[in-house]
Amino acid sequence: MGLSKKDILDIESLSADEIRLILESAESFKEVLGRDIKKVPTLRGKTVINLFFEASTRTRTSFEIAAKRLSADTINISASASSVQKGETLSDTVRNIEAMNSDVIIIRHPASGAPHFIAKRLKASVVNAGDGAHEHPSQALLDMLTIKEKKGKIEGLKVSIIGDIAHSRVARSNIHGLTKMGAKVVLYGPKTLMPKGIENIVGAYGDTPLHIANSMEEALKNADVVMMLRIQLERQGQSLFPSVREYSRFFGLNGRNISLAKEDAIIMHPGPMNRGVEISSEVADGARSVILGQVNNGIAVRMAMLYLLAGGHKEAVTSQESGVRS
């Protein structure tokens, strides 16, 4: 099977089979990344645009490297240095970019739903690289790839996501993805940063409910995977917790409370880290941390996403695979 979608906008709209397809394709691309020549000609002649309305190092670079490894041409546009500054609407900006024959537009935008808005208006494929507090699908996919790689499976694992759930698009994408893949997801964070009704968002995926822990101990106990979230100081209009120091004491992961998790638990963080706030350096750089492995897997996952969106052609129908090759 292939991915029968024009866009990848969120994990919520992907099926478990589609997630598996992306992860399996990503494993093939990891092999490519391990070669001396880390490049394949698959997307030669295609154009991939990185359109970023928000600051990003990791995600933008990762998408750019992924596209280049597939031999696509890449162009980066950041809103601060574009005609957005002159008052152009989002719709006009992307339509102009599409008129330059681009095949895939990767967008990060502070407004939730912006990628969905442009996807409806464009023939080009749209990839959401993070929209407001909504979703960040490529991050969740690389997290799932990392878990699958380190743990051999996702199903049945206890995955604890801890921190600022309310502002975290990474958490939202992971909650959808991990529960679809059969993990037991546990959330924990300050009550002010825990969205009301969050436990209902996965109601549709059957018997793998979301659990909200009442203490750090409960969240960490017997966890297979601990995913710490960044405190998004820049997104906080008001004080949602008294002080960074207090946050660190009650909601931070450190050398002491980590022993509550399973002995072979892995520690994840989507970055950028606030060292000493949500995660201590001791843990972030420790043996169980897979944080840099996540970054490496990010390239493979994004190659898989671009390949599955731009590698095939949507209209054609002849599926005599053996007739085409050999």
Add this chain to the structure above:
Amino acid sequence: MEKKGHILDTKGIHRALIRIAHEILEKNRGSEGLALVGIRTGGVFLAQRIAGIISEIEKADVPVGIVDITLYRDDLTIGTNQPVLRGTEIPFNVDGGKIVIVDDVLYTGRTVRAAIDAVMEFGRPMMIQLAVLIDRGHRELPIRADYVGKNVSTSRKESVNVRLVEKDGVDEVTVTEL
């Protein structure tokens, strides 16, 4: 799909592979520096069988690799959905080696072109040769096989089906009308 004829059965396939194994050894004067690379999916099983026969004859193991040519195809943009990737595994050094690419059917030559590109990304082999079980003609590129199990003249409207025990539970080669 109408069945038009049986080309090879279990014994026929085995005999062809034994001959190919001998020819490979003859042409390369033994198995020194030799490695086989099967093209997914059929070519992989044939490469493993040829390697087995070679090791019986020479009492020496020949490494077997796998290429998935999907990423090197020239028809990704005209095909339908993206084929599922299954990965390339070449667990040996190809630099300076004699690589024999193995596939089930040689047709347009485009798959082989892609496989050559894929192998070359891993280094600079001394030479690349090609072994196929069936050559059905209709080349679209200047490519020929060094070792052929059986030449079969076909029309473009026909399809050559190589079924192998490892994937289909039976060894046979048939031609059917599309």
